[in-house]
Amino acid sequence: MTKSELKTDKIGDRAIVVGGSIAGMLAARVLANHFASVTIIETDKLPENPDVRKGVPQSVQPHILLTKGYRILEELFPGLGSQLSAAGGLTIEWAREFHHFGYGGWSASADASDIISFTCTRPLLEWAIRQRLSNFSNVQFFEKRRVTGLLSNGKRITGVCLHSISGSDQEHLPAELVVDASDRRSQAPKWLESLGFTPPSETVVDPFLGYATRRYREPNPPSWKVMLISQSPPNGTRLGYLARIEGGEWIATLGGYGRDFPPLDNEGFLDFARSLPSQKFYEAIADAEPVSPIYAHRATTNRLRHYEKVMLPEGFVCLGDAVCALCPVYGQGMTVSALSAIILRDWLNDPHSRLANGSYISSRFQNSLAKSNSLHWALATAQDSRFPTTQGRKLPGRMSKLMAWYTKRLLVKTSSDATLHILLIEVAHLLKSPLALYHPSVVLRVLRRNT
Ligand SMILES: Cc1cc2nc3c(=O)[nH]c(=O)nc-3n(C[C@H](O)[C@H](O)[C@H](O)COP(=O)(O)OP(=O)(O)OC[C@H]3O[C@@H](n4cnc5c(N)ncnc54)[C@H](O)[C@@H]3O)c2cc1C
Numbered sequence: 001m002t003k004s005e006l007k008t009d010k011i012g013d014r015a016i017v018v019g020g021s022i023a024g025m026l027a028a029r030v031l032a033n034h035f036a037s038v039t040i041i042e043t044d045k046l047p048e049n050p051d052v053r054k055g056v057p058q059s060v061q062p063h064i065l066l067t068k069g070y071r072i073l074e075e076l077f078p079g080l081g082s083q084l085s086a087a088g089g090l091t092i093e094w095a096r097e098f099h100h101f102g103y104g105g106w107s108a109s110a111d112a113s114d115i116i117s118f119t120c121t122r123p124l125l126e127w128a129i130r131q132r133l134s135n136f137s138n139v140q141f142f143e144k145r146r147v148t149g150l151l152s153n154g155k156r157i158t159g160v161c162l163h164s165i166s167g168s169d170q171e172h173l174p175a176e177l178v179v180d181a182s183d184r185r186s187q188a189p190k191w192l193e194s195l196g197f198t199p200p201s202e203t204v205v206d207p208f209l210g211y212a213t214r215r216y217r218e219p220n221p222p223s224w225k226v227m228l229i230s231q232s233p234p235n236g237t238r239l240g241y242l243a244r245i246e247g248g249e250w251i252a253t254l255g256g257y258g259r260d261f262p263p264l265d266n267e268g269f270l271d272f273a274r275s276l277p278s279q280k281f282y283e284a285i286a287d288a289e290p291v292s293p294i295y296a297h298r299a300t301t302n303r304l305r306h307y308e309k310v311m312l313p314e315g316f317v318c319l320g321d322a323v324c325a326l327c328p329v330y331g332q333g334m335t336v337s338a339l340s341a342i343i344l345r346d347w348l349n350d351p352h353s354r355l356a357n358g359s360y361i362s363s364r365f366q367n368s369l370a371k372s373n374s375l376h377w378a379l380a381t382a383q384d385s386r387f388p389t390t391q392g393r394k395l396p397g398r399m400s401k402l403m404a405w406y407t408k409r410l411l412v413k414t415s416s417d418a419t420l421h422i423l424l425i426e427v428a429h430l431l432k433s434p435l436a437l438y439h440p441s442v443v444l445r446v447l448r449r450n451t
Contacts, residue, residue, distance in 0.1 A: 011034050012034065013036050013037060013176060014035060014036065014039060014173075014176060015031040015034070015035040015038050015039070015175055015177040015178075016038075016041060016159065016175040016177070016178045016179070017179045017181055018147045018160065018180045018181060018186075018188075019042065019182040019322075020040040020046060020130075020141055021042075021055070022125075022126060022333075022334050023183075023320025023321065023322070023337035023341075024040055024179070024320070025040070025126075026073075026076060026129070026340070026341035027319060027320075027340070029076050029133055029136070029139075029341065030076070030341050030342075030344050030348065031177070031344070031348075032136045032138055032139050033348075034348050035177070036138060038136075038140070039142055039175070040139065040140070040141050040142065041142045041145050041146075041147050041162055041173075042141060042142065042143050042144075042145070043055050043145070043146045044056075044143065044144070045144050046143055047123075047127070050087070050126070050127035056122070056126070057297070058122070058297055058299075058328070059121075059126070060122075061122070061213050061297050061328070062213060062241055062243055063121070063331075064331030065118050065125065065331075066117065066331055066332065066335040066428070067094065067117045067429040067431055068430035068431055069334050069335030069337075069338045070118060072338035072339065076338075076341065077132040080128060080129070083128050083131070084118050084124065084125070084128055085118075087124055087127075087128065087246060088120070088124070088247055089118045089119070089124055089125075089246055091116055091117075092116065092118065092225040092226060093112055093115065094115040094117070094226075094425050095110040095111065095418075095421070095422050095425055096111065096112050097223075097224055098224065098225070098226045098425065099227045099228070099280075100228050100421075101227075101229040101230065101280070102229075102230040102232060102411045102412075103230075104415075105412065105416075106278070106415060108414060108417060108421050109418065111418075113422060115422070115429055117429075119225050119226055119245060120245050121245050121251065124245075124246055145162045145163065146165060147161070147162050147182070148161050148162060148170075149161040149191050149194065150191045150192065150316065151172060151174070152313060156313050156314040156315040156316075156359065157313050157314070157316035159178065160173050160178055176315060177316075177360065178315060179316075179319065179344070180317070181318075181319055181320040183321040183325070184299070184301075184321045186318070186321075188316075188322065192312075192316075195313075198310045200305045200306045202306070204302065204303050204304075205302040205381045205384055205385065205390060205391070205392040205393055206301040206390065206392055207257050207258070207302070207327055207390045208257065208258050208259045208389060208390070208391070209256065209257050209298075209329065210255065210261035210262065210297070210300070211253055211255050211262070211296065211297040211300070211328070212254050212262035212272075212295070213253040213254075213295045214251075214295070215249050215290070215292040216249065216252060216290055217248065217249060217288065218244060218248045218249055218288075219287070219288050219289075224244075225243065226241070226243045226244070227280065227281060227284070228241050228242075229278050229281050231257055231329070232277070233257070233386035234387055234388055237256050237257040237258050237260040237387065238260065238262075238272070239254070239256075239276070240252070240273060240281040241253040241255070249291060250288065254273060255329065257389065257390075258390070259389070261298070264296055265294070266290070266294075270282065270286065273285060300328055301325070301327070302325065302327050302377065302380055302381050302384065303324075303325045305318070305323050305324075307323060307370070308363065308366040308369070308370035312362040313362070314360060315362070316362055317362050317365045317366065319340035319343075319344065320337045320340055323366075323373065324369075324376065324377060330380050330383070330428070331428075332379070332430070336373065340369055343365065346368070347360070347365040375433075375434070376430075379434065381393070381394070382403075406443075409447070410437065410446045411424070420442070420445060420446065423437065423442065
């Protein structure tokens with residue numbers, strides 16, 4: 001921690017974070033204000049440059065940074081945006097520079113707004129955060145080590161058991177608080193069960209969505225920074241996402257719901273692009289020079305672990321994708337991790353979170369997190385459930401059919417109404433509640449006949 005950021009309200013000797021990715025690092029940033037030492041345990045050797053790594057297989061895929069997430073990142077690491085710019089990341093004004101095609105039309109063009117974030121690769125963003133976190137003298141990364149279990153005194157979690165990746169060396173590391181941020185593959189439910197605690201139940205909604213992604217050299221800078229041709233449920237399973245990124249490149253992603261997976265060969269990739277409901281995506285990449293292979297990703301299931309419903313031992317909490325992994329199309333994951341860090345901060349600062357013996361009440365954190373996650377979960381699963389092929393979907397009742405009709409009409413209207421286009425972006429970027437879409441003045445705009 002730099003001197004100016006060092007606070008004196010330390011409440012414990014050591015906190016351990018399992019997983020050194022976005023959720024883990026943001027949690028560590030918050031914990032650094034409260035613990036003398038914060039140890040992040042990470043399976044991978046962390047690259048010195050913005051490179052792809054094995055432990056985050058989705059890092060070759062596009063990562064939209066929502067404005068809400070970006071604002072939290074700036075709050076936790078002031079000046080992070082300048083650092084991203086210096087490394088080649090591009091600022092994006094979403095109202096003006098995001099071109100969206102949905103339900104037969106392109107959104108109306110809008111004036112500049114303050115809905116701003118960055119478009120860059122996922123490795124660049126992760127690297128920038130890691131650089132900033134490395135400046136904190138009380139945060140250490142333990143690389144090339146895998147956490148394989150939790151330690152307990154029967155009542156509370158007292159540390160972790162870890163193995164080095166290269167050999168069988170086993171180590172026990174004590175801590176007053178363990179934070180699991182080891183993503184959707186997290187083994188924490190098994191670790192808790194092996195210690196006699198009840199593991200959380202899970203809700204799973206699988207849209208069987210597959211991505212195929214390739215990078216291209218940018219031919220000419222276009223007027224947009226991000227172009228999206230959306231899926232249109234229940235029958236329009238295909239989508240295309242094209243974004244300008246650092247290094248004068250584009251990242252181009254095709255997606256297909258309900259196992260309509262995009263092909264991984266050049267010709268098939270281009271054919272799939274040509275089949276999208278607008279030709280603009282295909283025309284942009286048809287003659288562009290590819291600079292990467294085509295990478296597939298199919299682990300896109302929505303998975304919610306209900307830690308708020310079990311009696312958790314003190315000294316352990318869980319966040320990020322390990323609790324709430326969302327279908328990536330809505331670009332919420334990293335922002336949900338950022339919001340988790342803010343909830344962690346509030347929990348640590350709240351005197352009601354502590355027992356008389358000083359230990360923290362884990363269930364209070366998991367309850368607050370579950371409340372926050374419920375919105376993001378509802379948003380992703382309601383949209384995915386509109387495809388009949390989605391497994392675990394909630395069958396639409398009369399109300400959700402009405403809402404689907406309204407949402408479709410709203411999307412159609414965004415092609416002629418810039419105010420609605422901006423409002424939709426604000427909701428998608430988690431700056432406004434979805435309830436804003438049902439304000440009487442908005443409903444009137446949506447229902448009004450075009451003149
Ligand atoms: C295809 C795809 C596209 C996505 N697109 C977007 C997007 O556009 N926008 C967005 O905001 N989000 C997106 N996401 C989600 C985003 O990647 C995650 O939400 C985000 O990375 C936060 O996840 P996390 O930190 O919880 O886990 P991860 O980023 O998956 O990292 C988990 C870390 O834990 C480490 N680890 C795991 N087990 C152990 C262990 N036992 N011991 C030590 N270390 C361990 C791993 O090596 C890894 O570093 C996408 C996800 C996918 C799959």
